[in-house]
Amino acid sequence: MHLQALWRVRSYVKPHLRTMVLMIVAAVCGTVVAAYMPIVTKQMIDGPLAQGDRPGVKPIVLLFLAIGVVDGGLAFIRRLMLAYAATEMETVMRNDFYAHIQRLDLAFHDRWQTGQLLSRANSDISVIRRFVGFGLVFLVVNIVTFIYVIGVLMTMHVGLALLTAVGFVPVAFVSRRFNRSYGTVTRQVQDQIGDLTTQIEEAAQGIRVIKAYGRRETMLAKFMAASKEIQHTSMAQTILRARFFGLLGVIPKVVQAMVLLAGAYAVAHGSLTIGELVAFFSLMVMLVWPVESLGEILSMGEEAATAAERIYEVFDTPPLIADKPDAVNARTDGPAHIRFHDVGFTFPGSTEPVLRGVNLEIAAGETIALVGATGSGKTTLLAMIGRLIDPTQGSVLLDDLDVRDLKLASLRSRVSVAFDDPTLFSASVRENVLLGAIDAGDEALRAALEVASATFVDELPWGLDTRVGEQGISLSGGQRQRLALARAVVGRPAVLVMDDPLSALDVRTEEAVHQALHAALQDVTAIIAVHRPSTVALADRVAFLQDGRIAAVGTHADLLETNPAYAAVIGDEPAVLHHDADEEEVA
Numbered sequence: 001m002h003l004q005a006l007w008r009v010r011s012y013v014k015p016h017l018r019t020m021v022l023m024i025v026a027a028v029c030g031t032v033v034a035a036y037m038p039i040v041t042k043q044m045i046d047g048p049l050a051q052g053d054r055p056g057v058k059p060i061v062l063l064f065l066a067i068g069v070v071d072g073g074l075a076f077i078r079r080l081m082l083a084y085a086a087t088e089m090e091t092v093m094r095n096d097f098y099a100h101i102q103r104l105d106l107a108f109h110d111r112w113q114t115g116q117l118l119s120r121a122n123s124d125i126s127v128i129r130r131f132v133g134f135g136l137v138f139l140v141v142n143i144v145t146f147i148y149v150i151g152v153l154m155t156m157h158v159g160l161a162l163l164t165a166v167g168f169v170p171v172a173f174v175s176r177r178f179n180r181s182y183g184t185v186t187r188q189v190q191d192q193i194g195d196l197t198t199q200i201e202e203a204a205q206g207i208r209v210i211k212a213y214g215r216r217e218t219m220l221a222k223f224m225a226a227s228k229e230i231q232h233t234s235m236a237q238t239i240l241r242a243r244f245f246g247l248l249g250v251i252p253k254v255v256q257a258m259v260l261l262a263g264a265y266a267v268a269h270g271s272l273t274i275g276e277l278v279a280f281f282s283l284m285v286m287l288v289w290p291v292e293s294l295g296e297i298l299s300m301g302e303e304a305a306t307a308a309e310r311i312y313e314v315f316d317t318p319p320l321i322a323d324k325p326d327a328v329n330a331r332t333d334g335p336a337h338i339r340f341h342d343v344g345f346t347f348p349g350s351t352e353p354v355l356r357g358v359n360l361e362i363a364a365g366e367t368i369a370l371v372g373a374t375g376s377g378k379t380t381l382l383a384m385i386g387r388l389i390d391p392t393q394g395s396v397l398l399d400d401l402d403v404r405d406l407k408l409a410s411l412r413s414r415v416s417v418a419f420d421d422p423t424l425f426s427a428s429v430r431e432n433v434l435l436g437a438i439d440a441g442d443e444a445l446r447a448a449l450e451v452a453s454a455t456f457v458d459e460l461p462w463g464l465d466t467r468v469g470e471q472g473i474s475l476s477g478g479q480r481q482r483l484a485l486a487r488a489v490v491g492r493p494a495v496l497v498m499d500d501p502l503s504a505l506d507v508r509t510e511e512a513v514h515q516a517l518h519a520a521l522q523d524v525t526a527i528i529a530v531h532r533p534s535t536v537a538l539a540d541r542v543a544f545l546q547d548g549r550i551a552a553v554g555t556h557a558d559l560l561e562t563n564p565a566y567a568a569v570i571g572d573e574p575a576v577l578h579h580d581a582d583e584e585e586v587a
């Protein structure tokens with residue numbers, strides 16, 4: 001049974017075990033006190049009432065009141081303490097989940113829908129919190145209550161008590177059957193919610209495309225169909241629950257009827273007083289709620305188990321790219337040297353390799369342009385230097401050490417990447433640029449912005465403190481690209497990896513970036529994936545990627561002359577770095 005999944009949550013519950021046990025004990029004490037009330041009632045009926053002793057009534061009533069007040073106060077404290085423990089557990093679990101999905105590799109994120117991760121992080125973790133903070137506690141309390149009350153009933157009348165206990169046995173069978181079918185349908189609902197979350201997320205992110213293509217109606221129809229499906233499954237879930245709760249509601253009534261019958265018989269034959277029968281019956285009423293609520297608790301447990309299963313599917317996925325136990329630090333000084341040795345790569349699930357035997361050496365301080373047709377594998381190759389992916393064949397060496405033998409943190413502080421798709425986070429310009437070099441001061445930040453010609457930031461409403469990204473102002477594609485470039489150069493990394501970093505810039509801005517970047521690249525080992533001859537001019541040499549291999553290496557002019565395929569990909573303009581004539585005159 002999959003309730004085992006729930007057992008795995010114990011490490012999160014453990015820090016709160018003392019609070020929980022304490023609260024359970026408090027709740028049980030409450031039950032014991034409550035179970036004492038019918039006995040007081042019995043004393044009242046058989047004592048003062050039967051004997052007409054009026055002064056004897058008052059203390060009993062006061063006792064009732066006092067017990068009620070104390071019980072209420074305890075319940076309040078109990079709820080607060082439990083809620084605190086449960087929300088604390090939920091917070092820790094959610095933080096761990098976030099940390100784990102950050103550690104997971106790109107292949108994992110390619111495979112998983114964002115909505116499935118979102119629904120796990122939000123609703124599944126909350127479901128577990130509700131069960132731990134409420135269901136679990138009452139499960140224990142109810143079982144203890146049941147045993148205790150049956151025990152007290154035994155002291156009153158063994159026969160009737162046994163009849164009561166046996167009468168409740170069918171509950172066990174009904175619950176077992178319910179658990180089995182409820183688990184399946186719960187999993188279905190929770191998975192469907194994940195899919196729906198993905199749709200909402202994509203609709204929000206792709207709103208421009210949806211509107212521009214007039215696909216609002218189609219998307220809405222798709223969404224409504226998915227919503228309807230959830231409604232159907234939820235209804236199936238509810239019908240199961242309703243049937244189960246219905247049965248659970250009937251069982252105690254049947255038992256009560258039997259006890260009433262047998263009790264009346266016992267009173268008639270003098271083996272029980274009326275007071276005793278009333279007490280017995282009121283005590284029995286205490287069993288009704290624990291049994292009826294069992295349904296609610298079991299369904300909560302079932303939902304929590306499913307939620308735990310879904311969460312552990314993510315926790316159980318180990319990050320494929322992680323430090324080896326004997327990983328060493330990368331060098332921290334001097335320019336770096338990079339070598340691709342027989343590198344091949346095949347995407348998971350694909351049979352055709354994207355790269356097959358790439359050999360390329362980039363000398364310390366050299367800048368290489370990587371040219372290749374679209375889809376030839378440039379982005380894939382570049383991603384291997386900072387270990388965003390690992391080659392499936394061969395190796396990438398940084399300063400003659402396999403990057404897989406280096407500590408990730410040290411590798412990534414030596415290698416900096418400007419991606420082709422510049423992502424900005426909901427944070428200030430400063431935070432976005434200093435993402436990888438939090439300790440770099442304002443001076444380094446300024447220099448990086450100069451290199452990337454991103455001085456437009458000064459015109460933003462709050463300058464460097466302007467919030468950008470989803471929660472802030474929107475920047476243009478070219479502006480975002482320049483911030484991403486500034487982010488890559490800011491820490492003065494030894495290795496700079498740039499994936500088509502200037503694709504969104506106009507010619508003038510591109511030239512300006514070239515000027516500054518050319519200077520900044522002097523003592524840096526760099527590899528730039530490029531599509532335009534203008535950017536090739538930044539490089540000392542060009543490597544041409546074709547059919548998954550480096551087909552040729554040389555200067556732009558050489559390759560144009562010797563390799564027609566190269567000219568076909570990049571065009572046959574000369575690669576020249578335009579120098580600003582005016583500036584040169586002034587200098």
Ligand SMILES: Nc1ncnc2c1ncn2[C@@H]1O[C@H](COP(=O)(O)OP(=O)(O)OP(=O)(O)O)[C@@H](O)[C@H]1O
Pocket residue numbers: 110347350354372373374375376377378379380381420
């Ligand atoms: N996550 C992925 N899963 C499966 N195949 C992929 C994945 N990413 C890329 N590919 C495939 O791998 C090939 C190389 O892609 P890559 O992004 O490296 O090309 P590229 O040279 O950078 O192209 P471009 O110049 O358009 O940026 C493409 O055919 C692409 O379809």
Ligand SMILES: [Mg+2]
Pocket residue numbers: 378379380420499
């Ligand atoms: Mg690419």
